[in-house]
Amino acid sequence: MTDPAIAVRCNTVTKSFPAGDGVVEVLHGIDFDVPAGELTMLVGPSGCGKTTLISIIAGILTPTSGEIEICGSPITQMSDAAKVAFRRAHVGFIFQQYNLLPALTAAENAAIPLVAAGMPMARAAGSAAAILERIGMGAHLSKLPNQLSGGQQQRVAIARALVHAPRLIVCDEPTAALDADSGQIVLEILKNATIAPDRAVIVVTHDTRIYSFADRIASMEDGRIRAVRTAPLAHLSEAA
Amino acid sequence: MNGVALRILLGDRAKYIGLIFGIAFSTMLMSNQISIFAGLMLRTAGQILDAQEADIWVMDPRVEYVDEIEPMTDMQLGRVRGVDGVDWAVPFFKGLTVAHTHDGMLQQIILLGVDDATLTGVAPRLVLGSVENLKQPDAMIIDRAGFQFMWPGEEPGLGKVVELNDHRAVIVGISDASAPFTTYPVVYTKYSNARNYVGRTRKQMSFVLVHARPGLDTHQLAQRITAETGLKALTWRDFTWATIGYYLKRTGIPVNFGITVALGFIVGAAVVGQTFYIFVLENLRQFGALKAMGVANGTILRMVLLQAMVVAGIGYAIGIGLCAGFFEITSRVSINLRGFELPWEVAVGTACTVLVIIVIASFASLRKVMVVDPAIVFRG
Numbered sequence: 102m103t104d105p106a107i108a109v110r111c112n113t114v115t116k117s118f119p120a121g122d123g124v125v126e127v128l129h130g131i132d133f134d135v136p137a138g139e140l141t142m143l144v145g146p147s148g149c150g151k152t153t154l155i156s157i158i159a160g161i162l163t164p165t166s167g168e169i170e171i172c173g174s175p176i177t178q179m180s181d182a183a184k185v186a187f188r189r190a191h192v193g194f195i196f197q198q199y200n201l202l203p204a205l206t207a208a209e210n211a212a213i214p215l216v217a218a219g220m221p222m223a224r225a226a227g228s229a230a231a232i233l234e235r236i237g238m239g240a241h242l243s244k245l246p247n248q249l250s251g252g253q254q255q256r257v258a259i260a261r262a263l264v265h266a267p268r269l270i271v272c273d274e275p276t277a278a279l280d281a282d283s284g285q286i287v288l289e290i291l292k293n294a295t296i297a298p299d300r301a302v303i304v305v306t307h308d309t310r311i312y313s314f315a316d317r318i319a320s321m322e323d324g325r326i327r328a329v330r331t332a333p334l335a336h337l338s339e340a341a
Numbered sequence: 342m343n344g345v346a347l348r349i350l351l352g353d354r355a356k357y358i359g360l361i362f363g364i365a366f367s368t369m370l371m372s373n374q375i376s377i378f379a380g381l382m383l384r385t386a387g388q389i390l391d392a393q394e395a396d397i398w399v400m401d402p403r404v405e406y407v408d409e410i411e412p413m414t415d416m417q418l419g420r421v422r423g424v425d426g427v428d429w430a431v432p433f434f435k436g437l438t439v440a441h442t443h444d445g446m447l448q449q450i451i452l453l454g455v456d457d458a459t460l461t462g463v464a465p466r467l468v469l470g471s472v473e474n475l476k477q478p479d480a481m482i483i484d485r486a487g488f489q490f491m492w493p494g495e496e497p498g499l500g501k502v503v504e505l506n507d508h509r510a511v512i513v514g515i516s517d518a519s520a521p522f523t524t525y526p527v528v529y530t531k532y533s534n535a536r537n538y539v540g541r542t543r544k545q546m547s548f549v550l551v552h553a554r555p556g557l558d559t560h561q562l563a564q565r566i567t568a569e570t571g572l573k574a575l576t577w578r579d580f581t582w583a584t585i586g587y588y589l590k591r592t593g594i595p596v597n598f599g600i601t602v603a604l605g606f607i608v609g610a611a612v613v614g615q616t617f618y619i620f621v622l623e624n625l626r627q628f629g630a631l632k633a634m635g636v637a638n639g640t641i642l643r644m645v646l647l648q649a650m651v652v653a654g655i656g657y658a659i660g661i662g663l664c665a666g667f668f669e670i671t672s673r674v675s676i677n678l679r680g681f682e683l684p685w686e687v688a689v690g691t692a693c694t695v696l697v698i699i700v701i702a703s704f705a706s707l708r709k710v711m712v713v714d715p716a717i718v719f720r721g
Contacts, residue, residue, distance in 0.1 A: 156716045161633055182637070189635025196718050200630035202345065204352020213345070217636045222344050273719045305719075 108269060108301030109135035109158055114167030116153050127153050129324045130167070137172075137268075140292055140302045140314060145321035151305045152273065154321070158303065159192050159271045160184045172268045172299075189217055193262030195291070197274035199254045201246040201261075207233060207253075208242040211260035218265065225264075232260040236290045252283030259291055270295050272304040276311055288314045342636065346644035349624060350651060356620045357652070360613055364656020364695060365663065367609020371602050372664040372683060372691040378598040380681040385588045386581040387519030387680075388435065388453060388527070392462040395550035396559045398580045399430070399566055402573045406587035407580065408522075410435055412544035413572070420570045421549045426562045428555070431456035433548040434535040437525070440491070441504040448491050450483075450526045452505070454535025462550055463516070463529045470499055470514030475531055481505075482514035486676045487526020505538040520680040522588075606694060614702035617652070621645060621706035625713055633715035645703060645710055653699040660695075661688055 116128040127150045135141045135158075143151050156162040158169060160176045169177045172191065179187060193214070201210045209222060211229035216222050230242050238256050246254055255275060262270050275291065276284030288311045295302050304315070312318060320328045350357055383390070389398065389407055399421050401411035421430045434454030441447055455462040455475070463472045468485050475482060481503075488497045501512045510530065518527040530538065536545050551574070553562045559576045566574035575583060589595050621628075628641055664683050671678045 152716075152719045156719055159633070161715045161719075185632075185635050185637050187635075188633070192635070194630070194633055194718070196630065198626070198718075200626060200718055202349060202352075202627050204348040205345065209345075209348075213631070214634055216342060216345060217631070217634060217640070 106136055106138075107134045108137040108172055108299075109133075109303070110168075110170040111154075111158065112168040112170075114154070114157060114164045114169060116150075116157060116162065117165045126165075127324050128157075128164070131324075131326055133319060133326050133329075135301045135303055136317070137301050138296060138298045139316035140296055140304060141317045141319060142312065142315040143303060143305045143319050143321060144307070144309075144312070145327075147307075149321040150324040151321050155271055155273060155303060155305050159194070159269075160188050189214065190265070191268045193265070193267035193270040193295075195255070195258045195262045195270065195272040195275050197277045199246070199251075199258045199278075201254055201257055203246050206243045206245060207238060207249065207257045207260075210246065210257050211264055213261055214265040214267075229260055229264050232263050232294075233257065236260060236294050250283070251279050252287055255279060255283075255287045256290060259287070259294060263294060268300050270300065270302045272302065272306075274306055274308070275304060276306065276308045281310060284308060284311060342631075342640050342644055343647055346647045347651065349627070349644075350620075350648040353620060353623070356616055359616045360620070360652040361656040361659065363609055363612035363616060364653055364698070365660035367605050367613070367698060368657050368660025368691055368695055369663045369667075370605030371609070371694060372661055372687050373667060374598050374601045374605065375687045375690070376664065376668065376683045377681055378594070378602075379684055379687060381522070381594060382585045382588060384520050384522040384680060386584040387521050388451070389577055389581050389584065391464040391519050392433070392550060392577070393465055394461050394552060395433075395577055396553045397551040397563050397566065397574050397576055399549040399551055399570070399572050399574045400547070402571065404573060406584040407435070408584075409587075410547045412542070413546045413549075414544050415546050417570065417572060418546060418549055421551060421566055421572070421574075424562070424566050424569050426554050426557045426565060428552040429459075429461075430549050430551045431459055431461045432532050432546045433462050433550045434532055434545065435547040436535070436539050438505055438539050440510075440526070440528070442491060443502065446491065448526065450487065450505075450528045451521055451523070452535055452538055453527065453529050454532040455529060456550075457531045457533050460531075464518035464527070466517035468515040468517050469497060472514065474513035475529065477511070477513055479509050479511050479534065480513040480530065481510045481534070482516050482529040483512055484516045484518040484527040486520065486524075486679065487528065488512070488515055489676055490524065490526055506540055508534075508537050510534070510538065520677070524677055606698065609695070610698045610701050613652070613656075613698055614705065617649065617699075617702045618706050618709075620648075621710060625709065626717060628710050629713045629715050629717040632713065633718050638711055641710055642707060645707055649699045649703040653695050657692055657695045661691065
């Protein structure tokens, strides 16, 4: 049943939200596989259900029905506490607004997942510093977020998503707050640093300029996956 | 994550200082006002507390507190002495009279007459002279503050002469008597002298001070004295509380202080609650991100509570330090402010109140943090 090449498997996933006296279904039976070792982009117009789907895949939202399996673990059958522990151990996050803690240095921010898992800050910051150096942030380890540019902050967020060696990395509009050049640099780093044979990377984006970095693009519309295209995808960026 | 919580707290310097200021202000205001209130109330019973040898105070049944004197006949002393269980009983006079100094100054004083033979009831701490000096003719002991009140600028000394009801009285001792509720000097003299100093009447004995036989329950003895003599008999502790209770019931003092203390509580809770709520609200996205990254609700709860406790602890320490410093300084500035201090009970009580304030302040914030949807981080 479990295919080791498939990192995320969504099986007939639906999600409804209460609205007034009734409910609104925003995901209509999503069947979607994300292979390990690839960068998959989830694209589509605003309101099509990308964020809802990514939240469900990351174990933050619970689907109304359907099954989600991440690296063989049926996340939909887990208790809330188990989901929290699963996210802590196996999921890395990169947010549009970075969500770095303003009072912590770059190294300390990147160390948060390890600290959350119980590692002392000094040791965790050491591990985070090694990753930050790998992605060209070695000179900024002790800087606070407000001393870094947007691109640099997003690189700290990438290091934070990587530091605990998760099996799934979820990125929400990672270039939305960046200019074109910074966005390209961040995506290059993201792709080079995060892709690993046993790890899947899902990027939700509106930014057509970065489509060329994807190994696979899933297009969403009205709560459904309309198409999944695989590499080469450079022409999509050029067309845009 | 405790270290992270503290870094988040310290990172927002303005709010951190605002929170500490709020708690410190509230602590200072509450502890200061309660301490002054407690000091004032203790002043009302100062003369009872100074007569340390007396287990029981016996008085006319109509007397409600120490300043309300309904004199008894000296015959009552014999009746009290006759009650089984009384080790000794001595007369005690308390009244007001006017002292005239040689330079024409006139001063109302509290006159306390103690048993001629035993001198029981004199304040235990003497700065100059000795209690035995009271046995000299026309002798009186005045309290240090009273001396400075009557002879400002002069160093306390013995030998000064005053005139009380046309009778000569010589200062033979300076006491450190507890400050009275009024600011009048407290003068001790022999019981026989006291009667002359206020003018003789048929009934003059204000109280009978009783010492119980060792091992005897003082409450039971007090009840027995009442039963056998028809007089009111209270242990020194009960009489102290009766006196304090009178002032609590019959004056606006508790209302006045109560309002200030309540203001301290409300202002503290409002300022701290509001600031802490805004602080948490501004960090809500960060807390949401932490939750998304797998930080459990319990850990987030501990982080917020730790921040609240640190703020409360530091704010309380500063506030209580300021309060203690205030009393230390005021006691040096004026002798009339002696006796006002920060009792440990007030410090502990204020700490508990600050805890309540911080719990109230954190409650709304905690709820906000607990229910924050980690999916908030996916909303740009």
